[in-house]
Amino acid sequence: MNFIIAASSATHDASTIGGHGTFHYILIMALMMTGIYLILSRSNMIKSIIGLNLFQVAVIMFYVSMGKVEPGTAPILMAEDVPHAEHDGHHDEAHDADSHDAPPAAHSPDPKKDVELGAHTLDHSKKVTVGPTTSKVSKITYSNPLPHVLMLTAIVVGVATTALALSLVVRINEHYGTIEEDELEDKGVLI
Amino acid sequence: MEIVYSISAFGILFSMMLALIRAAQGPTVFDRILAVNMFGTMTVLFIGVVGYLTNRPDFLDIALVYALMNFIAIIAVLRYRDFSVDPAEEAENHEHS
Amino acid sequence: MIIHGITIILFLFLYVIAIVIGRSRNLFAAVMLSGIFSLISACLFVIMDAVDVAFTEAAVGAGVSTVLMMIVLNLTSDRESPPVQPKVFPLLVALLTGGVLIYATKDMPAFGDPEALIHQSQTTNHYLWHSFEESHIPNVVTTVLASYRGYDTLGETTVVFTAAVAVMLLLGHVRESETPPKLINDPIALVGAKMLIPYILLFALYVQFHGDFGPGGGFQAGVMFAAAFVLHGMVLSPKHTLKAAPALIIEKLVALGVLLYAAVGIYCLFKGGNFLEYDVLLSHGEKPNPHGQHIGILLVEAGVGLTVFAAMLTLFYKFALRGKA
Amino acid sequence: MSILEIIGSVFLLSGTLVCIIGGIGIVRFPNFFARIHAASVPDTLGAGLCLLGMVVLTCGLSPEQGYDAKLIALIIVKLVSIGIFIFVTSPISGHALAKSAYRDGLGVEPEDDAKSQTQEGAS
Numbered sequence: 001m002n003f004i005i006a007a008s009s010a011t012h013d014a015s016t017i018g019g020h021g022t023f024h025y026i027l028i029m030a031l032m033m034t035g036i037y038l039i040l041s042r043s044n045m046i047k048s049i050i051g052l053n054l055f056q057v058a059v060i061m062f063y064v065s066m067g068k069v070e071p072g073t074a075p076i077l078m079a080e081d082v083p084h085a086e087h088d089g090h091h092d093e094a095h096d097a098d099s100h101d102a103p104p105a106a107h108s109p110d111p112k113k114d115v116e117l118g119a120h121t122l123d124h125s126k127k128v129t130v131g132p133t134t135s136k137v138s139k140i141t142y143s144n145p146l147p148h149v150l151m152l153t154a155i156v157v158g159v160a161t162t163a164l165a166l167s168l169v170v171r172i173n174e175h176y177g178t179i180e181e182d183e184l185e186d187k188g189v190l191i
Numbered sequence: 192m193e194i195v196y197s198i199s200a201f202g203i204l205f206s207m208m209l210a211l212i213r214a215a216q217g218p219t220v221f222d223r224i225l226a227v228n229m230f231g232t233m234t235v236l237f238i239g240v241v242g243y244l245t246n247r248p249d250f251l252d253i254a255l256v257y258a259l260m261n262f263i264a265i266i267a268v269l270r271y272r273d274f275s276v277d278p279a280e281e282a283e284n285h286e287h288s
Numbered sequence: 289m290i291i292h293g294i295t296i297i298l299f300l301f302l303y304v305i306a307i308v309i310g311r312s313r314n315l316f317a318a319v320m321l322s323g324i325f326s327l328i329s330a331c332l333f334v335i336m337d338a339v340d341v342a343f344t345e346a347a348v349g350a351g352v353s354t355v356l357m358m359i360v361l362n363l364t365s366d367r368e369s370p371p372v373q374p375k376v377f378p379l380l381v382a383l384l385t386g387g388v389l390i391y392a393t394k395d396m397p398a399f400g401d402p403e404a405l406i407h408q409s410q411t412t413n414h415y416l417w418h419s420f421e422e423s424h425i426p427n428v429v430t431t432v433l434a435s436y437r438g439y440d441t442l443g444e445t446t447v448v449f450t451a452a453v454a455v456m457l458l459l460g461h462v463r464e465s466e467t468p469p470k471l472i473n474d475p476i477a478l479v480g481a482k483m484l485i486p487y488i489l490l491f492a493l494y495v496q497f498h499g500d501f502g503p504g505g506g507f508q509a510g511v512m513f514a515a516a517f518v519l520h521g522m523v524l525s526p527k528h529t530l531k532a533a534p535a536l537i538i539e540k541l542v543a544l545g546v547l548l549y550a551a552v553g554i555y556c557l558f559k560g561g562n563f564l565e566y567d568v569l570l571s572h573g574e575k576p577n578p579h580g581q582h583i584g585i586l587l588v589e590a591g592v593g594l595t596v597f598a599a600m601l602t603l604f605y606k607f608a609l610r611g612k613a
Numbered sequence: 614m615s616i617l618e619i620i621g622s623v624f625l626l627s628g629t630l631v632c633i634i635g636g637i638g639i640v641r642f643p644n645f646f647a648r649i650h651a652a653s654v655p656d657t658l659g660a661g662l663c664l665l666g667m668v669v670l671t672c673g674l675s676p677e678q679g680y681d682a683k684l685i686a687l688i689i690v691k692l693v694s695i696g697i698f699i700f701v702t703s704p705i706s707g708h709a710l711a712k713s714a715y716r717d718g719l720g721v722e723p724e725d726d727a728k729s730q731t732q733e734g735a736s
Contacts, residue, residue, distance in 0.1 A: 021398025026390050027299045033386030034306040040378030044368040046315055046360065050322050053353065054306055057329045057345075064338045069407055070400030073247055074337040075416065076502060077426040079681075142416055143337035144407055145428040149437060152429070153444035155344045156507045156596060159353055160451035163603045166360045167458040170610065173364040180369050192670075195622040197290045199663070202629035204297050206655060209636030211301060213648070214324065215308045220316060221645050221714040227320050228706050229639060229652045231350075232699060233632060234327045236663045238334055239695070240625075244290070248671065249684065250339050251691040252495065252503055253346060256512070257327065258695055259488060260351035262702035263519050264323050266477065269709050270522045271358040272316065474712060480705040484698075 024065050031058040043181040045169045049162060056158050060151045067147035075145035196244040203240060207233045224268050231261030295335055301328050316366045323354040339503040340429045343495075347511040352600055355518055359607040423581035425500045433505065434585040434592075438564040441588070442549050445595050449546050452599035456539065459606040474523075481523040488516040496593050500582075506589035510596025518604050526608040535605050538598050545595025552587045564588075617673035621666045628662030635659055645719050649711055656703040664696045 035058055038051025173179050176189060207230055214226035238254040305325045309318045326349025333342035397404035406412070419431040433441055492512035499505030521529035553564040561568035566584025567577040631654060638651025671688045674680040680688075 021401065022393045022396050024295070024399040025393035025396055027296075029386055029389040029393060031299070031302055031306065032389065033382045034303065034310070036385055037378055037382035038306070038310055040381055041310075041375050042368070044315065046357065046364070047309075047318065047368060050309060050318055050357075053322060053349075054309070054325065057326060057349070060341070060345075061329060061332060061336075064333055064336050064341055065399060066396075066404075066406055067338065068336045068400045069402045072337060072400075072402075073245065074250070074339045074503075075428040076339070077420055077428065079684075082420060082426050141402065142428070144412055145415055145432055146406075146412055148338045148341050148429050149432045150440075151338070151341050152344050152433065152505075152507060153441060155341065155348050156511070157444055157447045157451075159348045159356075160448045160599065160603075162353060163356055163607075164451050164454050164458075166356055167455045167606070170360055170363050170607070171458055179364050183369070192618060192622075193290070195625060199625050199629045200290075200294060202626075202633050203663075204294065206629075206632040206636035207301070208297075209633075209640045211304060211324070213639050214317075214321065215304065217317070219645055219714075219719060220314070221710060221717070221719065222648060223317050223320055224710055225645070225649055225652050225707075226639060227324055228703065228710070229635070229655060230324055231327065232656045232660055232703060233636075234331060235695060235699065236628075236632070236660055237331060239663070239667055239692070241294070241331070241334060243667065243670065245335075248667075248674075248688050249502060250334065251688060251695065252498075253330070253334060253339060253343050255491065255691060255695050255698065256343060256346050256495075256508070257330075257350070258698045258702065259491070259512070259515065260346055261327075262484075262698075262706060263351050263515055263522075264320075264354045265706040266481065266519060266522050266709070267355040267358045268320065269477075269706075269713055271362040272713075474709050477705055477709045480701060484701060487698075 025062065028058055028062045028065060031061070043183075045172070045179045045181065046166075049165050049169070052165070053158075053162065056154075060154060063147045063151050067144035069141050069143045072141040072143040075142045075148065077142075078140055081140060193244065196240055200237065200240045200244060203233050203237045207237065220272065224265060227268075228261065228265050231257060231264075235261075291335060295332065298328055298332050298335070302332075313368050313370065314366065315361055315368055319354060319357045319361060322357075323350050326350050326353070340427075340505065340508075343503045343508045344511070347508050347515070351515050352511060352518075352603075355522075356603060356607055359604075363607070363610060363612055422576045422578065423585065424578040425582065425585065427500055427502065427505075429503075430499050430505050430585065430589070431581075434588045435564075435566060435581055438553070438588060441592065442546075442553070442564070445546050445549055445592050448599045449542055449595055452542050452602050455603055455606050459610055478523050481519050485516050485520055488512065488519070492516065496589065497586075499589060500585070506592030507596055510593040510598075511600055513593070513597040514600035514604065517601050521604060521608060526605060530605070530609075533601065535602070538601050538605070541594055541598035542602060545591045545593070545598065548591035548594065549588055552584055552591070556584070615673055617669055621668075621670035621673060624662050624666030624669060626666075628659050628664075628666055631655055631659035631662060645714055646711070649707060649714075653704070653707055656707070657700065660699045660703075661696060664692050664699075668692050 032055060035051050035055030038054060039048050042048050042051065169179055172184075176184060176187065178184060178187075210226045210230040210233060214223050214230065217223055235254045235257045238257060239248075239251060242248045242250045242254075302325060305321050305328070309321050309325070312318050312321070326345055330342040330345040330349070333339070333345060397406075415428055415432050415436060419428050419436070420426060423431050423435060425431050492509045492515075495504035495512060496506065496509035499509070517529055517533055520532065552566075556565050556568055557563055559568040559571070564584070566581045567575055569577075569580035569584050571577045571580050635651050635653075635655030638654065639648050642648045642651050668689055671685055671692065674685055676682075
């Protein structure tokens with residue numbers, strides 16, 4: 001049972017006709033909608049903050065989903081892409097020159113070939129043929145690391161700003177005795 | 192082997208769904224905590240199985256973090272929920288610690 | 289196809305949780321469900337190959353966020369008052385925004401399409417295929433985070449620092465509480481937690497230094513270090529943790545981490561390179577210098593870990609030591 | 614399929630089955646103290662069987678699939694530590710939970726559900 005081939009070939013078909021290709025994005029947008037609704041509809045401030053968190057997770061998921069390459073795996077180089085390079089600090093010039101004319105894409109240019117190669121490496125039951133380690137032509141497809149980096153820091157910053165919002169809520173509660181926006185409006189604090 | 196992993200993944204997902212039902216409908220707050228706790232354990236197993244399913248089982252670090260964070264969340268819930276505690280007993284415990 | 293099925297089921301879980309959070313009047317339940325929400329979203333991140341993001345989300349969303357929200361609920365109120373009238377306007381706004389966004393997705397490349405423009409970028413391909421020979425670190429995310437986009441990360445670390453300072457300003461003066469914070473009142477939890485704390489710290493160190501080879505790094509390790517202290521503070525009381533990790537020292541560590549990060553960059557300037565160009569560290573002039581990169585990334589990650597740890601612990605102190613109004 | 618894969622699959626699938634049984638229990642049982650029994654089953658036996666199955670399956674991985682002995686050892690160490698972690702934390706949290714519930718005056722009769730619902734609403 002080779003689900004990876006099936007999934008990736010389906011995506012390649014879909015990318016031309018726009019079938020289930022953008023389905024994930026629609027799911028994520030629906031999640032964003034629930035987040036927005038929660039922020040706007042609730043008068044309770046903690047509920048609004050929870051809604052903000054949901055919205056944030058949806059945005060992060062949107063970014064991360066754009067970085068996914070279909071037969072790919074996480075962008076941590078696997079053993080066959082890690083040449084046992086010299087650890088004495090000297091850099092091989094020939095090696096460097098060799099790597100410059102490597103295929104630039106995160107995948108090989110021919111999508112069909114890519115699917116087959118990806119299947120070969122990712123299929124659990126088949127034997128993996130270890131390629132020449134010095135060459136930069138990898139048989140493994142990796143997902144795009146850039147969105148991961150941006151979103152990783154965004155999550156930590158997100159919790160820091162959430163804590164800031166929560167501390168404001170605590171102060172408001174101490175000062176006015178309520179965390180409901182409606183009640184603050186009734187008191188004439190909030191216009 | 193994929194078939195075994197996928198059956199296992201879907202079974203764990205089903206179990207997660209059942210825990211989610213209990214977490215959603217309560218009725219008491221303790222039922223929710225119980226369901227969240229079980230949900231966390233299921234997530235740990237699910238991440239493990241998905242790691243095998245996608246053929247990169249060296250991501251078990253994440254499962255380990257889940258187990259840890261789940262425990263901390265449960266302790267936080269029990270710590271900061273306003274349970275009616277006998278003040279005398281509380282003072283006694285304060286001395287012990 | 290199996291992965292797609294799992295993804296859709298997990299998304300359904302997310303919708304169910306979001307709806308239950310919206311309907312629940314009990315804020316306590318809402319906070320717990322938001323903890324589950326971030327667990328499930330972390331599962332989705334794993335499926336979308338973003339293991340480092342999943343790591344962070346699990347540590348931050350399910351751990352620290354839940355703890356902070358629980359403390360705030362304890363300080364304020366855990367009941368939501370019923371709405372005065374049902375609101376149509378927010379629903380309209382949400383539907384309109386969502387509709388526009390969904391309409392916009394029609395122009396997006398298909399999910400996972402390797403031909404998508406984002407994957408053709410020269411920068412991305414340089415990150416993927418040249419990062420190992422330039423820094424000898426297999427985890428591309430770590431290399432990009434700490435080396436290629438070191439400016440970004442310095443900025444993010446500064447944001448964490450600023451947020452911690454802002455919380456300190458807002459909740460700075462400690463209100464003496466009439467009702468002292470309760471203990472968990474349970475020797476078994478106490479013994480169990482005390483037994484676990486050393487191993488949590490050990491695991492955090494592993495995450496910090498194994499971040500080059502697997503998922504992990506300064507951000508995650510910092511959160512986990514803080515989690516160990518938070519656990520200690522919860523099973524005993526925050527006052528006991530204050531004895532082990534005095535607030536004055538921790539507050540200085542918040543700044544020290546950022547300073548360490550910036551100092552590495554300035555040292556690079558002195559060595560004749562650009563800001564945060566680690567190639568000049570430990571170097572005799574050769575340009576791609578994996579050793580220099582390695583040591584630079586190590587120091588920078590240590591700075592990030594220090595700041596995040598100290599910031600998270602400071603947040604916990606400020607909230608947990610505050611008396612009830 | 615090798616013998617190790619068969620043994621591992623049996624462990625993994627039986628662990629999954631135990632998890633599902635526990636899940637059914639947590640939904641169907643009438644009151645909190647009955648449900649806590651059901652929840653303890655997947656937390657200990659289910660997780661244990663699943664992790665044991667994964668350990669056996671990891672032993673079955675071969676160097677041709679890209680796993681050398683060091684990586685396999687690392688994976689097994691991680692699995693075992695997850696197992697130890699779950700075995701320590703889940704009974705602790707279960708115990709703390711049951712104790713808090715007992716102190717909160719939660720009853721064991723099925724009809725207590727309705728009463729405690731109003732309690733939650735009132736508190």
